[in-house]
Amino acid sequence: MKTIYLTIPSLCLAAVAFGAKSPEEAKVYADVIQPLFNAKCVSCHGEVKQKGKLRLDTVENLFKGGKGAKADIIVKGNIEDSELTYRISLPKDDDDVMPPFEGPDTFDPFSKAQQEIVNWWVKDGASLEKTVAQAPASVQEEMKKILAKPPKGKLAKKAEMKVIKLPEVPAVSPAALAKLESTGVLSLAIHKGSNALTLNALPVQKTFGDKEVASLGSVAAQTLWLNLGKTQITDAGVASLASLKELRRLHLDNTKITDKALATVAKFTHLEYLNLYGTEVTDAGLAHLKGLKNLKKLYLWKTKVTKEKAEELKKALPGIYINTGWENEPVAKVVAVPEGAAKPAPKPINKICPLRGKPINPNQTVTYKEQVIALCCGNCKAAFAKEPEKYISKVPEFKLAKDK
Ligand code: HEC
Numbered sequence: 001m002k003t004i005y006l007t008i009p010s011l012c013l014a015a016v017a018f019g020a021k022s023p024e025e026a027k028v029y030a031d032v033i034q035p036l037f038n039a040k041c042v043s044c045h046g047e048v049k050q051k052g053k054l055r056l057d058t059v060e061n062l063f064k065g066g067k068g069a070k071a072d073i074i075v076k077g078n079i080e081d082s083e084l085t086y087r088i089s090l091p092k093d094d095d096d097v098m099p100p101f102e103g104p105d106t107f108d109p110f111s112k113a114q115q116e117i118v119n120w121w122v123k124d125g126a127s128l129e130k131t132v133a134q135a136p137a138s139v140q141e142e143m144k145k146i147l148a149k150p151p152k153g154k155l156a157k158k159a160e161m162k163v164i165k166l167p168e169v170p171a172v173s174p175a176a177l178a179k180l181e182s183t184g185v186l187s188l189a190i191h192k193g194s195n196a197l198t199l200n201a202l203p204v205q206k207t208f209g210d211k212e213v214a215s216l217g218s219v220a221a222q223t224l225w226l227n228l229g230k231t232q233i234t235d236a237g238v239a240s241l242a243s244l245k246e247l248r249r250l251h252l253d254n255t256k257i258t259d260k261a262l263a264t265v266a267k268f269t270h271l272e273y274l275n276l277y278g279t280e281v282t283d284a285g286l287a288h289l290k291g292l293k294n295l296k297k298l299y300l301w302k303t304k305v306t307k308e309k310a311e312e313l314k315k316a317l318p319g320i321y322i323n324t325g326w327e328n329e330p331v332a333k334v335v336a337v338p339e340g341a342a343k344p345a346p347k348p349i350n351k352i353c354p355l356r357g358k359p360i361n362p363n364q365t366v367t368y369k370e371q372v373i374a375l376c377c378g379n380c381k382a383a384f385a386k387e388p389e390k391y392i393s394k395v396p397e398f399k400l401a402k403d404k
């Protein structure tokens with residue numbers, strides 16, 4: 001059978017897996033910083049898109065800089081003047097921050113520790129030869145973490161999820177389609193131009209039962225995804241689905257099915273996703289699933305399956321994700337930390353309140369452009385936080401990371 005691969009090409013970042021290198025052989029730029037760019041920046045600064053005329057996919061492109069920064073992208077030895085370090089250090093609400101904040105699902109900035117790595121690298125002269133082992137301990141630990149587990153961007157992860165394999169199936173006959181539609185089940189092509197169908201009984205879940213389910217046999221060859229969640233189907237109805245041999249995803253959650261139904265499900269050898277949430281299935285039913293070698297996701301929350309047997313199935317089907325709901329149980333106790341003891345307060349850079357000219361209270365601080373400014377009282381703090389631009393010139397200790 002031919003297989004069609006659906007991918008989202010613009011988001012597909014070349015992910016090359018090397019075995020983790022030792023700190024002695026791993027280069028700071030090539031093995032630590034470039035992978036960070038690949039995960040967090042290249043979706044907008046690479047071959048496909050070049051926002052701000054900047055590419056961060058190769059070191060040559062990096063040093064060329066972009067439209068505004070040009071060679072100032074990296075001023076060797078000087079993090080204050082380097083556009084790169086400046087942009088990644090900005091707070092998320094700054095217009096110039098990189099990556100730009102476009103919503104919590106996609107925002108994936110450099111962590112503080114990752115910023116420190118880039119800062120150190122630029123300060124140290126942006127060498128392409130230095131190895132991780134040659135970096136100071138203060139940044140080496142984080143570098144080792146990146147070597148052991150190269151970062152994956154949120155965007156890259158999303159793209160991976162969208163890679164779906166679809167078999168080619170014959171077109172459904174108009175008569176079969178009409179019959180299906182008369183049941184009230186929603187049917188859609190899985191993607192444009194494909195004969196493969198996704199069926200959803202959601203609109204008729206209150207009335208859709210064993211009698212109705214029998215009609216799905218007419219589209220058995222085309223049905224890859226089937227959602228029967230919350231319908232009235234029982235074990236007998238599932239048995240009548242036996243001809244749906246192409247099924248990849250099946251929702252039977254919140255139905256009256258029992259272990260018996262899983263004997264039928266065991267015949268769906270292509271099955272990749274199975275949702276049994278909120279059913280009466282037990283360990284005995286689970287035993288039927290051991291042969292489903294393609295199964296990648298199994299939902300067992302609120303069933304009678306025991307943790308032990310779920311673990312056993314995990315061993316039989318390597319790579320499977322089983323959602324049991326048990327992972328939602330608290331595992332660690334929260335240790336009470338006396339207030340104020342959690343973190344030492346960051347040290348302010350100034351001694352005099354920029355609003356009133358009085359000595360500062362070190363507990364009344366505002367962080368502005370990565371620098372901690374202290375005020376004399378809560379009122380001044382609120383006023384400063386509201387309009388920092390207005391008062392910042394009265395803080396002689398404040399240095400702009402870069403004049404804009
Ligand atoms: C969602 C898209 C997007 C992502 C992700 C992104 N950028 Fe940008 N970047 C832009 C846009 C748009 C511009 C042009 C506007 C501007 O200069 O702010 C830009 C401009 C820049 C510039 C200025 C270039 C110049 O010469 O003017 C730098 C430096 C930069 N980005 C660095 C980064 C870094 C480092 C990352 C990863 C941490 C990153 N960007 C991630 C969209 C993005």
